[in-house]
Amino acid sequence: MAIISTVGLARTFTTPQGPVAAVRGIDLTVRPGEIVGLLGPNGAGKTTTLRMLTTLLPPTGGAATVAGCDLVRDPAGVRRVSGYVAQSGGVDPNLTVREELVTQGRLYRLPRAEAVARAAELAADLGLADLLDRKAGALSGGQRRRLDIAMGLTHRPAVLFLDEPTTGLDPGSRADLWELVRRVRAEHGTTVVLTTHYLDEADALADRLVIVDRGVVVADGTPRDLKQRHAGSPDATLQDTFLAITGHGIAPDESAEPGGPLGPTASAPTAA
């Protein structure tokens, strides 16, 4: 029984320059309690896919269900069971950490006392306990990222979507976050779908990798499977495997210039 299942999920943006086929057709099945890593070069369509799965963006093709709720017919059901941490976050810089965490709990309809308790608990889990009364705008980049993540965990979602959760975190915080994700899964059976450009992270954290390129799934399997299948040996590096699959490097944004952000985008409209 799959907790997430998509068939031909697609999204084309209409822009003044013409249509942009950001996601062309994603077929994906995720089992309950799985941690799935969504990888792919810049502009591959990872964020767009997550925004569809969290009901922020209506698909222009295909269908999907999350925890048995259809994206289009029952968006409210999808929202109740899922948590989402966006790539660029989403906290109000003028409000305090406590205020944002409590309000977030209330938005998920927790009673007030419970929302307050949950805020303290999450702050402790994510190393924000001393910062509760600080304005979100006065946090460091990594602290703010941890706040974003806490916001997504408020209501103990059955399905958690994390878009590049560890970008900007120091190595210690990143290891802590991996630990937290594993613990949330172990304790609550939470299903996690996360995107990342850090291949060590994908290797260490994900049970299964789904590699997306130009809006379609180009490979799907355990890290070991993929290395065996695409790089010829289970001991190959994920970097080599990734290059073998996508033909261009997965690298932090700044070093991805040649085949990076422009590559897939530029080719999308002509092919559409």
Add this chain to the structure above:
Amino acid sequence: MATAALSALCSDTALIFSRYARQTLRSRFQMLFGILMPLLYLLFFGPLLTDLPLGSKGDSWQVLVPGLLLQLGLFGASFAGFAVLIEKQSGVLERMRVTPVSRLALLLGRVLRDAAVFVFQAVLLVLAALVMGLRAPVGGVLIGLAFVALLTVSLASLSYALALKVNTPQEFGPTINALTMPAMLLSGLMLPMTLAPGWLDVLSHLIPFRYLVDAVRAAFVGDFASAHMLYGTLVGAALSVVAVTIGTRVFTSAGA
């Protein structure tokens, strides 16, 4: 089922209202700044009118203050959408939209906060006007405040809807300016349209605010059973129904 949905809507609206009300309370300066313009008109423009024949019932304060009240609502509420543009850029809006919170509450909570702020500002303005020499029936003033609240709800809804639709502040600001300036001039906010030549008077009847201004002026001189009052109420009610419907549509449509 329906009552559960309704109570969820009410508690979500209260939650959103209090979030933004707290924000407003933190920026008291902004709240006072909002009444600066009408206050300046009251102080430096009002005295010019006291001896002029304005061609309408009541003294000059009974003509000017209703105009200033609606000016306050017109300018304040029309720009309310800026806050949504900022939240769109910071990701706050999307973060709220992935939660089960009622879409309608995201609109109503904000709009009600705006209405509360403007009623507060309007009360200050009326108090200042009393000091300057305004004399008007209490019932008339209360009716005037109700109209300001109605206008605020309508314009703020439209402003939020527009802010969700456009992508940049550069598109939003000029659009609002282009709509509010003619609306202000053509509705006779500053001076009654009874002074206008025929063509201008006709043109001004095409602007919904005209009816609201006339109604509030009628209320300030105690003409509660007049045609102005009736038309103003009808136009105000119709405007708010249309505006809130548009706002609701935009806020509830996926991907907005």
